[in-house]
Amino acid sequence: MPTIEHSFEDNIITTTIDRVLGWARESSIWPMGFGLACCAIEMMGTGAAHYDLARFGMEVFRASPRQADIMIVAGRVSQKMAPVLRQVYDQMMEPKWVISMGVCASSGGMFNNYAIVQGVDQVVPVDVYAPGCPPTPETLIHAIETLHGLIESNEILKRRAVTGAGAQFAIQHDHSASGVIEIGGRR
Numbered sequence: 001m002p003t004i005e006h007s008f009e010d011n012i013i014t015t016t017i018d019r020v021l022g023w024a025r026e027s028s029i030w031p032m033g034f035g036l037a038c039c040a041i042e043m044m045g046t047g048a049a050h051y052d053l054a055r056f057g058m059e060v061f062r063a064s065p066r067q068a069d070i071m072i073v074a075g076r077v078s079q080k081m082a083p084v085l086r087q088v089y090d091q092m093m094e095p096k097w098v099i100s101m102g103v104c105a106s107s108g109g110m111f112n113n114y115a116i117v118q119g120v121d122q123v124v125p126v127d128v129y130a131p132g133c134p135p136t137p138e139t140l141i142h143a144i145e146t147l148h149g150l151i152e153s154n155e156i157l158k159r160r161a162v163t164g165a166g167a168q169f170a171i172q173h174d175h176s177a178s179g180v181i182e183i184g185g186r187r
């Protein structure tokens with residue numbers, strides 16, 4: 001006589017709402033089209049047929065931040081571009097994610113000078129860093145899959161709830177003659 005435990009075999013799974021939400025989110029993150037320098041070529045290559053970001057529900061690069069969930073900062077960030085980058089990030093809907101692609105975006109790379117932001121984490125909160133100059137499509141896909149894991153487990157949102165990451169950054173415009181724009185100021 002079969003027991004109720006074995007009546008449904010593999011036809012039933014149990015999970016939590018959080019887990020389903022995380023799975024749905026990580027399966028359909030649409031990227032903001034935001035290429036800043038040479039790294040963007042590798043990002044475009046990752047979206048093309050050979051690597052095929054459509055496998056991850058990411059083939060739709062959006063031209064509007066209102067429709068984008070992830071910003072891939074592909075390339076060096078100039079001081080002049082930093083406020084623009086932050087404004088685009090602010091216009092994206094929550095929950096939203098950031099991958100810093102390449103050494104230039106992550107740390108300024110070889111551009112250790114006054115014109116380049118020495119790490120885009122001074123402007124927006126970064127979730128995953130993709131190393132390299134430029135990172136290959138395989139490296140970017142690894143970063144995306146790492147982000148998927150963090151989204152599915154809700155790890156990032158839990159961390160943000162505790163630290164407030166993403167809320168404490170501010171762009172301070174200076175309209176004086178020097179034209180200096182300070183980034184990363186605390187609110």
Ligand code: SF4
Binds near residue numbers: 109
């Ligand atoms: S990390 Fe290399 S490829 Fe990417 S923007 Fe910098 S110099 Fe260009």
